[in-house]
Amino acid sequence: MSEITGFDWVDSSVLSGVDATFSKTFCSEKDSNLQIRRLRNHSELNGDSWDHELLNQFLWTSKDIKEEDELQEFSECADQCQIFCIRQKHSYSRLYITRSRFKELLHHYNVFSRIWDFLLPFSFKVRESDLVNAPFRFRNLEPQNATTLGSFECAYGYRYVELNHRDQAKRENPDYDPWSVRQSAVYQQYNSEYKRIMFILITPSETARKNLEKAILHASENGRALNAFDLHRILISTLHENWRLYIRSLESLMTKQSERVTLAAVQNEDDKLSPLTDFAVNFVDRQRLKMIEDKVLDLVIVFESLYNTLSKLRDQCRSHCLGSQCRDCTCYLTNEELEEQMHEAQVNLKKVDILHKRAQGTAQLLSDLLDYENAQIAHLNEKALNGLVRETKEENSRMRVLTERSTADAAAVKILTIITLIYLPVTVVANFFSSQLIHVDEIGNISVVLGAYWFAIISIPLTIFTLCAWQFWLRWSAKNQDLKSVISVKSDGEKGPDSLSCHIVESTSRSKWRYVLDRKSRKRAKTGEDTRLPT
Helix, strand or coil, rough: CCCCCCCCCCCCCCHHHHHHHHCCCCCHHCCCCCCEEECHHHHHHHHHHHHHHHHHHHHHHEEECCCCHHHHHHHHCCCEEEEEEEEEECCCCCCCCCHHHHHHHHCCCCCCCHHHHHHHCCCCCCCCCCCCCCCCCCECCCCCCCCCCCEEEEEEEEEEEECCHHHHHHHCCCCCCEEEEEEEEEEEEEEEECCEEEEEEECCCCCCCHHHHHHHHHHHHCCCCCCCHHHHHHHHHHHHHHHHHHHHHHHHHHHHHHHHCCCECCCCEEEEEEEEEEECCHHHHHHHHHHHHHHHHHHHHHHHHHHHHHHHHHHHHHHHCCCCHHCCCCHHHHHHHHHHHHHHHHHHHHHHHHHHHHHHHHHHHHHHHHHHHHHHHHHHHHHHHHHHHHHHHHHHHHHHHCCCHHHHHHHHHHHHHHHHHHHHHHHHHHHCCCCCCECCCCCCCCCECCCCCCHHHHHHHHHHHHHHHHHHHHHHHHHHHHHHHHHHHHHHCCCCCHHHHHHHHHHHHHHHHHHHHHHHHHHHHCCCCCCCCCC
């Protein structure tokens, strides 16, 4: 198969680091399972008559490829169609083919290097990291004339959605999503030498693979020539129904979240910050809306990529139609079908855009409601604080009244004390003369009783003893307080020098003031001045 001369094809940019880039893409030898489905030519029947079922079994066969020689043999067979299917356990696992077997497949069928760009999303991973596949690639391998269709090859990737049937996860997770978005890649080659169409399907859906095989077998049974672009149309047509159901499920989730927000009622619509009644929306709902919004944004890229792929297939189908020389030409029908699918992709894109705007509006309303609830809580807190302020003012007023009454009582006590001091000398003199130490006879003469000197002997020492006891109590109290200060200094000295210096200064200040007080008290005792310790 000769290639077009005079044009330099650009190799894939990932070829320089295949081993490092695809280290987690391919599996080991024991897990490798490359399967081929072959549709043989009717010329192999040798004119024998076959039962319809046996005929289908003979023409449409499948085989697991284990050796490289088998690949070389199949690459030289003039089959009507060959389909290689490469599977994986799930979207986050490795492909069930070794790197060496995949390179052998590319080598024997002369596949262009751009196919490596479409393998990047398929690898072992813990989270989704590829938003979209590589763009549509097409290459003519031979020049095309008016009567003969030249060899060509193309590749593209797409995403599809299907139910995952994870019942256990649905019971454990309230936010469980029954849909899983998966990815697939398609390579197709037409060989004009063998009149053979070859497909490499990477992780196709079971529905897409069965519909493709059914369409190929149906065309063979009716004796019609296979149209590669019509097969692409059938392959992609299996995507739209599930996408419609998936968008409907997202819309249902969006409506559920939107109703929780938009139907939130207030207690009184006339109040400025009336409390919300039965408000069960929280930050978790905001997170759910964010997840829905992310899924919607992913759909924008998916449908734009799908529309671009369909557009390129339609253009290539038009350019490769031979017109009157085209056997069993159905190119115009294929173009119409591709345009209808393009229109459906556009409709889905508009639905997704509207859904995205609704998600943004609902998220904004939810944020406003959460802000409203916070403002309402702040308003209630402000009311409570204002009530506490009023109660504090009332309590202060009552305390002021009590203070005024206490001040009046203190003034009354002071007056009584002054009156008592005024009459105290008179009371002492009166008590002295009314005692038995003074004797007044009938004539009025005053005389002192014999032994009255005992009054002075007992009173004067008792007075001196009382004064000495009071002075001793003062000194003992001061020393005891100094001792406590020293103990506190020792305990705080272990904590740091700052606390130690503070206690030393305090202790020194107290000792200084006591020394000053002791000296001045003696000087002011005679004049009766007040000797109070400064605070």
